[in-house]
Amino acid sequence: MTVRTRFAPSPTGYMHIGNLRTALYAYLVARKDPDGVFILRIEDTDQGRLVEGATDIIYDTIRACGLKHDEGPDVGGDYGPYVQSERVTSGIYRDYAERLIKRGGAHYCFCDEEMLQAQREAEGDSFKYDDPCKLLSPEECAKRIAEGAKYVVRQTIPEGQTSFDDEVFGTITVDNSTLDEQVLLKSDGFPTYNFANVIDDHLMGITDVVRGMEYLSSTPKYNLIYNAFDWDIPRYIHCPPVMKDEHSKLSKRNGDASFQDLVDKGYLPEAILNYIALLGWAPEEDREIYTLDELVQAFNVKRIGKVGAIFDPEKLKWLNGMWLRQMDLDSYTELVTPYINKAVKGDFDRHKIAAIIQQRANTLQEIPGMLTFFDEFPSFENDLYFNKKMKTNAEVAKEILPECRTVLQNQEDWSQEALHTVLLELPKKLEKKNGQVLFPLRVAITGLPSTPGGAIEIASILGKEETLRRLDIAISQL
């Protein structure tokens, strides 16, 4: 049977990392089957929570991540519409609710808020609504509806036990007496999530339901609905949450980063996806770096963990650095040039600058801060020349820098290779260590205790004129 999975977010205007991971897993499960189908469905039945532009964030995110869907509101498909509010209009939920009532899986309920409230207060924590409407005859119901009474449709829970198999949690059995008779169709005619989800998943032929484990305890109720309709029950894959710390989930409320926030902070979508794949799932081999296609190969539902995983920004950073470092220099330069330009206005070779930061930057955002010394030659104290390991200090600098100046003054070829050749002759000639020459030179032309790249690389980027200008200033202040 062809695998069909779905990602069914509600448009809240915020792409939660945990949600994105669920989407990833659903995508991987589908792609694992060469004919598998990945579906995007928008669940917008909560009219009160609609947010302007929120669906665009969903489209943008899954596109940026490469989680291409085969069916969805924007690409069509044979099982549409793919937006839940449009499905409501077509009346399918009401239709199925009535069919479910006929099959004994649900009943009309005319109780008002006060009745529920009264019972809720009387029973306290152990509250479970005992709905008198269950006993109403079909004729009585029809009569009241004809009279215009407001009603909802509630699920009817039979006696007995319900058990189901989950791919990650195994077999779970519950006593039906613990299940409550939830509302399926609201009085405004809209389905609740619980109902719409089951109907839509069935109608769309979903074979594998991938979702967060907060639905684990309502799954028996869903199965009762499937059974009442005599429908096939899908494979369940419940994923543990992505945590902020050991007590709380990552959430908007906690001010935690969304996918977009992470991109804005300079993380690559590929790295983010790679990282979240590893949160709660472990590959069989010892490996950390995976492209999306490689994840499809490596993924195995059986290796999803049962425990919530804490999101570790440090490891994401490292992983992002790995992704950045393995890019070829041309694409890296293209990616990074806007960030270089934030700090560097001068006419310096962006390619060469990109080359010196590629091995050092873990996020795009930290790049401008690394490059401030190109446009501005900061004033500095002469004790910056002191370095214990290099055995250098202002005295050494005073001896070395004029020598450097002379060499550079006569140098026409300012390529890195050429500078390397001529500058490395100096330590030999002066009977010094390389560091004793190059360290003071680097300080002299950057004015900083540490910089990305060494003296040669930086001099080559600064160019002859600027290098000599800085060198003169440095020498004059010694």
Added chain:
RNA sequence: GGCGCGUUGGUGAAGCGGCUUAACACACCGCCCUCUCAAGGCGGCAUUCACGGGUUCGAAUCCCGUACGCGUCACCA
């Protein structure tokens, strides 16, 4: 409170009864390399798997209990 699920280091985790004196990765700490900083290389970092019992010749791995955590019990999704 009922029901369900879980608990291996600071973090992600491997482990599925003997090969484990518990992989690997991030972080951290050393050393090496090195013109600084990175990157890279090497090494260190849980005598112990929430706790208490039991089963077994043998348990992180199986069973029971306790503790703690999470989820759920809406006309939210």
